[in-house]
Amino acid sequence: MYDYYLGGKDNFEADRVAAEKAMSVVPDARNLARSNREFLVRVVRAMTATGISQFLDLGSGFPTPPNVHEAAPGARVVYVDNDPVVVSHNKALQTGPGVVSVHGDVRDPRSILSDPAVTGAIDFGQPVGILLVAVLHFVTDADRPHDIMRVFRDRMAPGSMLAISHLTSDGTPVTVIQAVREAYAEATAPIVFRTTGEIEALFGGMRLLEPGLVELADWRPELRTTRAVTTVRWLGAVAQRLRHLASDHDADASTVRRVRRLVSAVDRRQRTADR
Numbered sequence: 669m670y671d672y673y674l675g676g677k678d679n680f681e682a683d684r685v686a687a688e689k690a691m692s693v694v695p696d697a698r699n700l701a702r703s704n705r706e707f708l709v710r711v712v713r714a715m716t717a718t719g720i721s722q723f724l725d726l727g728s729g730f731p732t733p734p735n736v737h738e739a740a741p742g743a744r745v746v747y748v749d750n751d752p753v754v755v756s757h758n759k760a761l762q763t764g765p766g767v768v769s770v771h772g773d774v775r776d777p778r779s780i781l782s783d784p785a786v787t788g789a790i791d792f793g794q795p796v797g798i799l800l801v802a803v804l805h806f807v808t809d810a811d812r813p814h815d816i817m818r819v820f821r822d823r824m825a826p827g828s829m830l831a832i833s834h835l836t837s838d839g840t841p842v843t844v845i846q847a848v849r850e851a852y853a854e855a856t857a858p859i860v861f862r863t864t865g866e867i868e869a870l871f872g873g874m875r876l877l878e879p880g881l882v883e884l885a886d887w888r889p890e891l892r893t894t895r896a897v898t899t900v901r902w903l904g905a906v907a908q909r910l911r912h913l914a915s916d917h918d919a920d921a922s923t924v925r926r927v928r929r930l931v932s933a934v935d936r937r938q939r940t941a942d943r
């Protein structure tokens with residue numbers, strides 16, 4: 669359906685029927701999809717600007733350009749999707765060395781992270797950009813999204829960055845949510861609208877970069893950013909794992925040791941004075 673919104677050729681009759689049904693309640697769905705794709709590109713550029721040169725794109729979708737490897741030329745990119753048709757399209761592209769496409773399900777993060785094709789392309793000892801753009805709203809609460817996110821976060825070296833874009837129920841009319849849910853239930857996976865707080869919680873307390881969790885078009889907009897005028901609200905944010913986690917920890921430990929030394933020195937002086 670998403671490919672159809674973007675004007676791509678990689679869609680089936682059932683996708684087109686369901687997409688038209690969704691567009692009858694969200695007439696601006698095409699602009700929304702475009703705005704999401706532009707968010708993805710701006711995010712990848714922001715990540716490369718910090719020196720990140722490897723990306724794990726989870727729920728990558730069809731290779732409608734511009735894609736991650738086009739926004740970050742020369743980077744190592746692993747595209748992961750649970751739709752075998754998407755994966756074979758991405759593989760057929762043969763985009764060059766360092767760009768890999770694998771079949772994987774976000775709901776099984778350990779399998780993705782231990783896939784030899786993933787570990788062969790991504791060095792998890794170095795900063796990595798993890799992209800969950802327009803995919804977590806296909807992960808229901810029953811799939812335990814917080815546990816999933818913890819597994820990915822735990823593999824992120826200091827300096828790594830995480831991007832999420834997600835449909836929100838905040839400000840989206842209930843009737844529209846209901847209609848979109850119905851259109852998706854018939855076509856792909858169930859779709860989950862989350863509140864702003866629920867989406868922020870998926871970052872697990874990581875520090876959000878400016879401007880925080882905002883409408884996609886408001887995340888570091890450029891002149892040509894598509895602003896969707898629509899009843900559906902879609903949020904995005906990027907977080908960074910702090911670079912000096914280990915030394916912060918060491919600093920905490922040394923502060924504790926210094927305070928303990930001071931306390932016992934005071935104790936000793938007190939005991940001497942009491943004698």
Ligand SMILES: C[S@@+](CC[C@H](N)C(=O)[O-])C[C@H]1O[C@@H](n2cnc3c(N)ncnc32)[C@H](O)[C@@H]1O
Binds near residue numbers: 751
């Ligand atoms: C709306 S598209 C987003 C594509 C791309 N990330 C973007 O934002 O432009 C969602 C993609 O996520 C994939 N997907 C849905 N559930 C998934 C899951 N549990 N694991 C991996 N991929 C999933 C779908 O097959 C689809 O290709």
